[in-house]
Every structure is written in structure tokens, then in C-alpha cells.
Amino acid sequence: MNNIIIDLRSDTVTLPTAEMRKKMAGAAVGDDVFGEDPTVNRLEQEGAALVGKEAAIFLPSGTMGNLVAVLSHTSRGDAVLLDKESHIFCYEAGGSSLAGGVQLWPMRGLHHGAVLKIKEAVRPPNIHFAPARLLCLENTHNRQGGTIMLPQEHEKIYHISHELGLSVHLDGARIFNAAAALNCPATDFTSWCDSVMFCLSKGLGAPAGSLLAGSASFIEKARRNRKLLGGGMRQSGILAAAGLLALEHRHSLSEDHRRARELARGLSALAGLAVDQPLTNILILHTSKTGLNPGEFCDLLAERNIKAFPFGEACVRMVTHRDIDDSAVERVIHAVKKIV
Numbered sequence: 001m002n003n004i005i006i007d008l009r010s011d012t013v014t015l016p017t018a019e020m021r022k023k024m025a026g027a028a029v030g031d032d033v034f035g036e037d038p039t040v041n042r043l044e045q046e047g048a049a050l051v052g053k054e055a056a057i058f059l060p061s062g063t064m065g066n067l068v069a070v071l072s073h074t075s076r077g078d079a080v081l082l083d084k085e086s087h088i089f090c091y092e093a094g095g096s097s098l099a100g101g102v103q104l105w106p107m108r109g110l111h112h113g114a115v116l117k118i119k120e121a122v123r124p125p126n127i128h129f130a131p132a133r134l135l136c137l138e139n140t141h142n143r144q145g146g147t148i149m150l151p152q153e154h155e156k157i158y159h160i161s162h163e164l165g166l167s168v169h170l171d172g173a174r175i176f177n178a179a180a181a182l183n184c185p186a187t188d189f190t191s192w193c194d195s196v197m198f199c200l201s202k203g204l205g206a207p208a209g210s211l212l213a214g215s216a217s218f219i220e221k222a223r224r225n226r227k228l229l230g231g232g233m234r235q236s237g238i239l240a241a242a243g244l245l246a247l248e249h250r251h252s253l254s255e256d257h258r259r260a261r262e263l264a265r266g267l268s269a270l271a272g273l274a275v276d277q278p279l280t281n282i283l284i285l286h287t288s289k290t291g292l293n294p295g296e297f298c299d300l301l302a303e304r305n306i307k308a309f310p311f312g313e314a315c316v317r318m319v320t321h322r323d324i325d326d327s328a329v330e331r332v333i334h335a336v337k338k339i340v
Contacts, residue, residue: 002305006328009309011174011203011256011281011321020205020242027241031234032058033227039237043244044211050247051175051196052187053213057222058240059231062087062173065197065212067095067229069169070134072214072221073195076101079130081121083110085143087171088136099229103130111141111149115160122164135161138171139189140178145317146260146282148178151188158192170196173210177203177280180253194218203253203281204246205322209239252322256281259329260320266333272340283318284311290340297339304335 007013016024030036040058048056059065066088070080080096082089084106088096096102107121123129137157139149154170161168170193172178172186179186190196195214200206212222226232233239260278267285268275274286287297294310301308311317318332 002331005305005307006324006332007307008318008320008324008332009307011319012201014201014203014205014321014323016205016207016242020207020245023241023245024238027237029235029237032236033232033234037235037237037240039244040240043240043247046244046247047198047211048213050186051172051190051198051213053190053196054216055219056211056213057219057226058233058236058243059210059212059226060208060233061201062171062197062199062210063092063095064226064229064231065199065210066092066136066169066171067099068222068225068231069195069197069212069214070096070100070102070136071225071228072218073134073167073169074100074102075133077103077130078133079103079105080134080136081105081107081110081118081132081166082136083138083141084108085111085141086136086138087142087173088138090143102134105132111138111144111147112153115156118157118160118164122166132164132166134169135166136169136171137193138173140174140181140280140282142173142282145276145284146174146177146278146280146319148181148279149189150182151184151192154189154192167195168193172196173199174202174280176250177253177257180251181257181280200243200246203256203321204243204250206242206246207239209236209243211243253281256320256322256324259324259326260318262326263318263320263329263332266329267336270337270340273336281320283320285316285318286314287316288314292339300339301335304338306332306335
């Protein structure tokens with residue numbers, strides 16, 4: 001049995017390269033809370049420019065980035081509209097409600113451009129209702145299998161949201177995956193939001209960190225809210241150096257997408273296994289016809305030193321990333337063939 005572990009649970013498991021470790025070791029640093037870390041300052045400036053915003057702030061995680069965005073757009077007692085399957089609603093520990101004091105209004109199908117549903121969801125002014133102030137989008141969409149909301153859908157939602165008095169925040173944890181898949185600049189998406197968070201620690205391969213970008217006045221609010229949440233990291237240029245290199249290599253995400261398609265092609269040929277064709281680097285397998293539940297399926301993979309993630313009652317998620325090469329794809333296909 002091959003003893004090398006293939007980890008397909010998430011693109012968060014990527015390890016920093018030797019080049020990245022060298023950049024981190026040699027990073028110029030200062031106290032970022034005082035605004036004196038030159039490497040963080042450069043990362044924030046370059047990151048803001050890539051998504052077409054005036055300014056950005058470096059944060060420890062995407063979850064904190066989304067929470068800081070909610071805090072900076074809203075006041076306690078406001079309402080926030082978002083997709084029922086969104087990461088903010090499903091996987092961020094209820095932080096928006098707990099720390100922000102806002103009411104989350106989950107909607108079905110928002111990721112698919114439900115413009116009419118947004119109009120229906122925003123309640124008229126009434127003392128009984130929490131006033132809606134913010135709409136949150138997600139692109140690519142994790143629980144929808146890495147699917148992409150097209151730029152024209154972003155534009156429609158942006159305009160209708162502003163007409164309704166809503167600001168728009170984009171959870172763009174994997175926005176560069178969307179850009180790579182459509183071979184377009186990230187600004188094709190991010191022009192149509194008031195703020196955007198994107199992760200450096202997923203497919204881009206940095207060990208930690210995310211950026212939140214928006215107007216200069218918005219980021220000024222965000223700095224206070226980052227401090228409130230304990231997110232000031234002092235000499236964080238060591239991490240920012242990795243983030244700068246990660247952004248330089250963002251175009252390599254298309255290789256992750258290619259390998260996801262090859263993996264899907266190989267697995268689709270196996271009897272009893274249904275596979276959703278991936279648009280980016282997230283692959284969803286349906287295991288019900290194999291006679292195995294997702295946990296059993298992943299346990300059998302683990303016996304072959306392959307890690308995957310149970311995803312609901314009948315699905316398994318696999319995520320390709322920079323540490324998955326072509327030989328790993330072949331090995332996974334061979335292992336799953338043995339299992340099913």
C-alpha cells in the first residue's frame with residue numbers, strides 16, 4: 001500500500017512551499033496594529049487592487065473576515081439576507097448573531113440569482129420587523145459544489161439590493177477560483193459588491209490569513225471591529241509574505257480545476273457512483289447506489305491513505321489543490337474502483 005497520504009478533504013490543507021517558507025523567514029515586519037508592518041501594508045494594497053477596492057485589511061481567517069464585514073455594515077437589531085446553504089449561515093458558529101446582534105434571514109436559491117426572491121424577502125418598514133441592511137453572497141459556493149455565480153447575476157443583485165437599501169458583501173473565499181474558471185479578472189465579480197472577503201489559505205496555498213476589502217471608510221470601521229474581536233496580529237508580515245506569494249501564483253488554480261475534471265471523469269466511469277461535474281476544484285460524489293454511506297466510503301478510502309469528507313447523508317466531497325498532482329488523481333481513481 002502507498003504510504004503517502006492524499007488529502008482531499010479541503011484546499012485548506014495545503015502546505016507552504018519551500019519558496020514560501022523562505023519568503024516568510026525573510027519578511028520585513030513591524031507592528032501591524034500601529035500600521036507599521038510594511039509587508040502587511042503591501043499585501044493589503046495589492047489585494048485591494050486585485051478586487052478593485054480602495055483598501056483592504058489582513059485578518060487571521062475568512063470566518064473573522066465575514067464577521068468583521070457584517071459588524072461593519074450593520075447595527076445591532078438589523079437583518080442580514082443570505083443563502084440558506086451559505087458558509088456564513090452554516091459554518092461560522094452563529095457569530096453574526098452572537099457578536100453582531102443581527103437577525104439572519106436565510107433564503108433558498110440566492111446563489112442562482114434569485115432577484116425576485118430578494119424583493120419578496122425585504123419586508124416593508126414596520127416596528128415589528130428587523131430592518132434589512134445587508135445581503136451576503138458567496139462565490140464560489142462551497143455547499144453547492146464549488147459552483148459559480150456569473151458576473152451578470154452579481155450585477156443584477158447589486159443594483160436591486162441598492163434600490164432596496166441593502167449593502168452587498170461577497171464571501172469570496174474562493175473568488176480567484178471563479179475568476180480562473182471563467183478566465184476573467186476577479187473584478188468582473190467584485191465590482192458588484194460593497195465589500196469582499198477572500199482567503200489566502202485555501203487553494204492559493206498560504207498557511208493562514210484572509211483579506212477583507214472595500215471603501216476606505218468601510219475598512220476604517222473594519223479595523224476597529226478586527227480589534228474588538230482580537231484579530232490584531234502585530235508582526236504579521238511573516239504571514240503576509242506568504243499571502244503575497246500566494247496571490248502571485250493565483251493563476252495556477254486552473255490546474256486544480258483540470259485535475260478535478262479528470263478525477264470526475266475517472267470516477268464517473270465506475271458503476272454505481274454518480275459524480276457532479278465540477279466547475280472548479282470541488283467534487284461531489286453520490287454514494288447511495290454503492291451500498292455505502294458517506295462515512296463508510298470515507299473509512300475505506302482512509303484505509304488506502306486517502307482522506308475525503310462526508311458531505312450530508314449521501315454525498316462525499318473531494319477538493320483538489322496544489323498538493324494534489326496527476327499521480328494522486330490516478331491513485332484515487334484506482335482506489336475507488338477497488339471500493340465500489
